[in-house]
Amino acid sequence: SKYEYIKAFESRDEIIPDVFFAVRVDGRVFRKFAERHGLEKPVDERLVTLLNETAGHVMQAFSGQVGIAYGHSDEYSFIFRRDATIFGRRTSKLLSVTVSLFTSAFVCGWAGHLGGSTPLRDTPSFDARLVVLPSFRHVRDYLAWRQVDCHVNCQYNTAFWLLVQKDKLSLDDAHKTLRGTDTGMKNEIMWQRGVNYNNLPQVHRKGTVLVWDRALDVPDDRALPKPEAVCADRVAGARRIICLHCDLIRAPDDDLLLFGSLQNPDAEALR
Amino acid sequence: SKYEYIKAFESRDEIIPDVFFAVRVDGRVFRKFAERHGLEKPVDERLVTLLNETAGHVMQAFSGQVGIAYGHSDEYSFIFRRDATIFGRRTSKLLSVTVSLFTSAFVCGWAGHLGGSTPLRDTPSFDARLVVLPSFRHVRDYLAWRQVDCHVNCQYNTAFWLLVQKDKLSLDDAHKTLRGTDTGMKNEIMWQRGVNYNNLPQVHRKGTVLVWDRALDVPDDRALPKPEAVCADRVAGARRIICLHCDLIRAPDDDLLLFGSLQNPDAEALR
Amino acid sequence: SKYEYIKAFESRDEIIPDVFFAVRVDGRVFRKFAERHGLEKPVDERLVTLLNETAGHVMQAFSGQVGIAYGHSDEYSFIFRRDATIFGRRTSKLLSVTVSLFTSAFVCGWAGHLGGSTPLRDTPSFDARLVVLPSFRHVRDYLAWRQVDCHVNCQYNTAFWLLVQKDKLSLDDAHKTLRGTDTGMKNEIMWQRGVNYNNLPQVHRKGTVLVWDRALDVPDDRALPKPEAVCADRVAGARRIICLHCDLIRAPDDDLLLFGSLQNPDAEALR
């Protein structure tokens, strides 16, 4: 039709070739959402399981194009391989389809994980953004950044809710008590209330890493982090996605289980 | 943390001020989705109602920033006012939140509209794109473009399914029969099979327009298109959103019901 | 060659259709350049003439695609028609060719205007930027913005150099004296030193507007601002470009001489 000229007003937004990129989704006003649905504080493991399963679904949907995913709190990051070709690398397609799949799987999965006791009261939603990561070094730093965030939040929130729940402090007073405290002081606050930070579940302190199972490719004698949880196969015959709660910051660049799916097998030395 | 420098790799993607823009969501592989869920052909009115309600939910969520929305088939377009400030006009926030809200409301609403007979079998998803519309003329042409698309699809699909369902043609043969036919020939095909195109429901031929009810502002003596369906109030005291199935192409620029919420009341002559 | 894949790393940067845009060039560190070449303060009319001629050359080079240009101090803005198709509206081509043509003509023209007394000592250079202007209203406001800048600079600089040259104030003391003064106070300072701001040459106070001569198209009985200076024809038979030093802020939208080349003759009412 004579109106089709309007198509030219869409922006061209292809990501340049040969760079990695992350799409990060983050729950909108999840503080309030958690409140309204009476989620456990600071971490509700049913929510964690739902988010991990949701992310596994997204990762499957993009077949091998996502090499690793990482999530904690109300966010999940999907790291696409540098050779990903999906949607012609168009930013708006990548952003919108990732967040739509995520939202859809989250809502569909809710009943199975939290629905019994906690019916869905609002329509939960997520934002998304795309971050270009020009080299493997930037991928490592991106993941480290998010995992440091996980750790810092975990410490703060654990201490915070102990002050509120054990000491009966008001929310405001709990924040005031923690203002300006360093890591050591927060650990001390937990310790005095019977919590040893290092004994908190790994999943709280480290978040969750999703990777493709490379069982067959990995030499038996390499010590691998033990997967604590395993996503069910979704597509018959498809490769499995496994959940780890391991440290991403200290892992070596050539950790095949963590990073082997992010680069071509023949990438020189997994740079 | 020392990793925070990674935040600088996010792109800055604010839309320039003072332009309208459309966010269009479109169902991913809905042909297959419709098939798997046994939806009625060519138009399943339960789906239409669900999509309209879903879009109404999105429009409410952005308060007054969306001035008009239009949908048909598996797509919906939200036209934002030129003075919209939401999310600082950041493209990725606008895209991702719109499509996430849409997906969430669609999945949440499914059971109420189609769930009884048709449980949700996959996780439906949508893509989204953003189209900058520099002037009101472009808004009109954008809407006209989508409504022409609705009309063309409606004609084609109605004729197509008559050939398949009445004449027992194979899908391939039906497509072949229609190849190269013009409007008149398609109308003839329908006519011979007992269908008068012009008597098809407005909603099939025109799609759905969502606008804010301006009942109080509109002089009684102005002939307004009669709203055929009305979304329920969602927020107590909030302005209502109403559904119309009217012609968007021939409407005058100063049609207050259609376009009055898209521009400031004091915009000179609603240009 | 196998290296040609690198071409895909160039960005796609087309401007959307149907919007006006300005390319503004601005001299780099012209304060120092003016100093080193002993230019007259605050305005050296030889420089003004050179800049105007240079801009006329650029405007000619883009044939009819630039509808109006405006310059003052060390800057010039070229407003492209909303239907400009040049270089497929690619931002980097538009930016780079405009600033390159400008620089080239400036250097080539130097000897003719200032060369006798003032040989070129450095290689002068300019930056450039592109500003999207979605409607004619934004074009008007863009031009007004630059002309207000001209006026404010003219007032400040005239007062400033009077303090320096007549009162023998140091540069620092002159700045201090003017800090916080309003328009009235600056006029007073000039007045006391024998200068009536309103009697300064128009070109100082208003800068220069370049437009295409529409002598033949314009009805005789319309009062047109009188062109004070006229660029020589550059291409035999080509339409002439004329220089005006008129007020751009108060001019009516339908001033054919100023804005008639910016829009199609058949644009409805020159909106």
Place this chain on the structure above:
Amino acid sequence: SKYEYIKAFESRDEIIPDVFFAVRVDGRVFRKFAERHGLEKPVDERLVTLLNETAGHVMQAFSGQVGIAYGHSDEYSFIFRRDATIFGRRTSKLLSVTVSLFTSAFVCGWAGHLGGSTPLRDTPSFDARLVVLPSFRHVRDYLAWRQVDCHVNCQYNTAFWLLVQKDKLSLDDAHKTLRGTDTGMKNEIMWQRGVNYNNLPQVHRKGTVLVWDRALDVPDDRALPKPEAVCADRVAGARRIICLHCDLIRAPDDDLLLFGSLQNPDAEALR
């Protein structure tokens, strides 16, 4: 002023951190320019010298931010270090200032190199574009791409002008003769007319590489390509820029003279 809101219509165009980028300038319609100025075919060494000096001037102007430059025919590419901070990495500033400096120095330098016999008849101009290069590998491939282009052009043009000048073929017939010929056939054509391609000057076959002299840093015992020409010092005490006509494709990644200024001295292994 109330018009300043227009500043928000400028686009934000910062290049992401930590990537290299090339700015390539290319002469506009230089075929015609060369013709009008009677330049020697296929390569006029006076033009080459002028272009090299011009590029050296640009490289100096950006201090150490450009690590290497490469040019041939009417084009020059400047490769910026991945840690370049100049102009806040704003694309339009980088593009416009590079091409403006280049144009200015070219015009200013003309008289010294070609002016005697060949006064400048038009205002020469250049376009420019910016190419993001995410890794050192892409820098290598970018340079290889341009040098292959140099080689292919050199072969074609040398054969072409031999056919025109020795065989008195028309331009059209010369093109027809060369259509579909491979490297070997072109070499044969040259050979039969007394030209051994491999004996053509390096500068014709390889173009020119500009690098920072690292004389003091480079161990004596490393065999370095011998600089054939040397730019004069421009700034007293500044590091020198030297011209090479060496092969960029086969050079090893750790060639300090070629690539040592492109990366920090402490970059791990010059990756």
